[in-house]
Amino acid sequence: MTTAGSVDEFLVTRRVTKRYGGVLALDAVDLTVGRGEIHCLVGQNGSGKSTFVKIITGVVQPDPGAEIEIAGERVPHLTPDEALRRGIQVVHQELSLFPNLTVAENVATAYFMEPGRRLVRWGDVRRLAAAGLDRIGVALPLDAPLGALPLADRQLVAIARALASDAKLIIMDEPTSSLTRREVERLMGVIRDLRENGVATLFISHKLDEILAVAQTVTVFRDGRTAGTFPRGEIDRRALVCLMVGREVSVSRPEPVAPGPAVLEVRHLTKRGEFADVSLTLHAGEILGVIGPLGSGRTELALALFGMNPPDAGTATLAGEPLALHSSADAIRAGIALVPEDRLRQGVVLNQSIANNLLLTAFDRVVGRLGLLSVRRRDALAVAALEAYNIKAPSAGVPVRVLSGGNQQKVVIAKWLERRPKVLILDCPTAGIDVSSKEHVYEIIRGLARQGVGILLISDEIQEVLSICHRIVIMKAGRIVAEFDSLAVDEGELSRRVAG
Amino acid sequence: MRAAGRKVLGRVELYLVAVLVILAVFLTALNRRFLTLENLFDLLANYTFLGIMALGELVVLVSGGIDVSFTAIATVAQYVMGWIISTYQIGSVLVAFLIPLPVGIALGLVNAGLVHLTQVHPVIITIATLNIFYGLLVFVTGGAWIYNLPASFQAFAVTKIIRVVDRAGTPSGLSVLSLFWAGAIALTWFILTHLVVGRKVYAMGGNPEAARRAGVRVPRLLAFVYGYMGFLAAVAGFVQAQLAQIVQPNAIVGRELDVLAAAILGGASISGGTGTVSGTVLGVLLVAVVTNGLILTRVPSYWHNVAIGVIIATAAGLMASQRRRTTRARGAS
Secondary structure, eight states: OSSSSGGGEEEEEEEEEEEEETTTEEEEEEEEEEEEEEEEEETTTTSSHHHHHHHTTTSSSOOOTTTTETTTTSSSOOOOHHHTHHHHHHHHOOHHTTTTTHHHHHHHHHHSSSSSBBBBBBHHHHHHHHHHHHTTOOOOOTTGGGGGOHOOOHHHHHHHHHHHHTTTTEEEESSTTTTTTHHHHHHHHHHHHHHHHOOOEEEEOOHHHHHHHHEEEEEEETEEEEEEEEEEEGHHHHHHHHHHHSSSOOOOOOOOOOOOOOEEEEEEETTTTEEEEEEEEEEEEEEEEEOOTTTHHHHHHHHTTTTTTOSSEEEEETTTOOOOSSOHHHHHHHTTTOOOOOOIIIIHHHHSSSHHHHGGGOOHHHHHGGGOOOOOHHHHHHHHHHHHHHHHOOOOOOOBGGHHHHHHHHHHHHHHHTTOOSSSEEEEETTTHHHHHHHHHHHHHHHHHTTTTTEEEEEHHHHHHHHOEEEEEEEEEEEEEEEEEEGGGGGHHHHHHHHH | OOOTOOOOHHHHHHHHHHHHHHHHHHHHHHHHHGGSHHHHHHHHHHHEEEEEEEHHHHHHHHHTOOOOOHHHHHHHHHHHHHHHHHTOOOHHHHHHHHHHHHHHHHHHHHHHHHHHHHOOHHHHHHHHHHHHHHHHHHHHHOOOOOOOHHHHHHHHHHHEEEEETTTSOOEEEEHHHHHHHHHHOOOOOHHHHHHHHHHHHHHHOOHHHHHHTTTTTTHHHHHHHHHHHHHHHHHHHHHHHHHTTTTTTTTTTTTTHHHHHHHHHHOOOTTSOOOOOHHHHHHHHHHHHHHHHHTTTTTOOOOHHHHHHHHHHHHHHHHHHHHHHHHHHHHOO
């Protein structure tokens, strides 16, 4: 897609290719970002988006033959300093902000880095910082230590800082994970304001709904190539997914199933400040979706059912037996498993091998005589799991940290399934996972349901809940406000009911 | 809340002031001699040494590192000074003061260089240099003491800048040596609050990767941080020689704990990025008052270490739980 007149184009890249040994990470990518344009990059993990970003920020050099033009000028060898000078900035709050310094110091970082500046004039710092925040139309306390601010505010500080250092293209990677709906809207407002100021935004996201809401242009990456660049008006969700995956992906709905016996019954579960009077019944073989805005208490409820967040009042029974909810050991013994929201910190031990992670719940199965660990049994278990769940890894001995998000999640699920739970609770299991891994995870979940496991699926994505859940409950502010059959609603109506 | 650069008394400092006041009241009740000018002047003079080194350690801690070799640096710098002024009988105290400074800075730069080149954690590097500097000194000098310091050196030590005579007719005065501490306080405060290099030290301590990406030249900053510590260690070495009027190689090494305790009590975190001059000064005063109190109430000196240890553990525990509380409040979704 070409734009008329180079004065409208801020960044033009042609034939960008990058080969790492035998792997072609990028293959002749042509991409243009217009001045002030809101441009989104989508694509599965490994499709080349991050490599492309590294190249346009000068961190990595493209193979010879590539051309990079910034503001109409050819740049033969782009270094990180050069990219910064020319106005290309990546906004990455963990890597660019100082939690121990004030908001003012974080926004006005460029002031401190000016060559030759020795003395600090705090009046100037505050003025620069106030101006920077003003440009994005956000008011934040200048003297507050950055670490005291919520994540969404810190992100805005990072953007304000980029602007204060005269950025012309701001790049963001998955900026809306961990933001509440209101914070997402505020961020989108800021991005639109940036456009008014002639500052282009390039953002990478998995959240197709958000992209479609704010992008002017969308470029799809697949296998190192661009599968297409489209103005917003010419593309929809279904087309995007097809282009990302490379084949038609059917929008599925769950097959209706006759509910088995009630496997988990929760009555009037209450915990002050988190959830109140929660009652629900989960049947064997059923997938029950719990959807609701951030802060609705869903994760707290999940942790309570898993014994890690003992409730103040209420009862629960599992397969007819009263369920003690005082510790996770109780829950596990009773047959409940939880795939947590925070995969990296609560789901896997990143630096341990896949095999070691898998045996966390299955010690009794891998222990040999004398109570010693049987390496043979452990490895056999691991190999079986890798196959059964289609986990892509060079071997079971690699640390989990090197796996993609989707494969890590499969390890988490596999680990719990070793115990053959009666109830499996999944908290946002596909967050940050690419499309085809998501499909694999859904298949695993559906398979489990067919085997008679009761599944509680907590999710943020309407599409996901509609495509695999049999029943859906909406949770708001700690209470269950609605419950219905999944097939009885469509996307539009469910969105409305969750938001409204 | 005021700007980090403007705030003089933060939460940690307020706690420390409160504890100091309570302690002072308590100790005065136990032994009236505590609150006399004579005792307080003595306290200030005796703790100048600790106070100066704690400020150097503050800067290192804020940068995210740690230095335990400062006692060895102070000893070597002090010894070089002592050897030169006693051998050549140099009368000028100013020259005597200037001699140890480049020695301290040079040894500090050795630390910086090793930390940067090996990329090993500074605690290990400085434990190594502590032993190397001290070991080499003892090897070269045979551990000999230097006691024929020029008369001017002694005269300077007893100079008082404020002279008081109390009701009983006993004269006492604020030692000129306390001025060195005051000077170190002013200098360190100015650097950390009003110089760009000081803010870069905080930045590096708060997020070293972000600092690097923002363009902070890490090797240079390391050189500054450890060099400054070496500089202050040398000043402290001079002060200690003045107080003792003798140079003994084994006098200073071994007191690292007190300096670290003072700095950490004052709010400097081991993980870097936090700490203030006022907090460090209060931390030193707290250590000073507690030890002084233990002496005045005739507690055997074996218990002094226990007391300091208990205070460090309590203070660190309180600060950590405070930090946990603020993180939890922020992180709730």
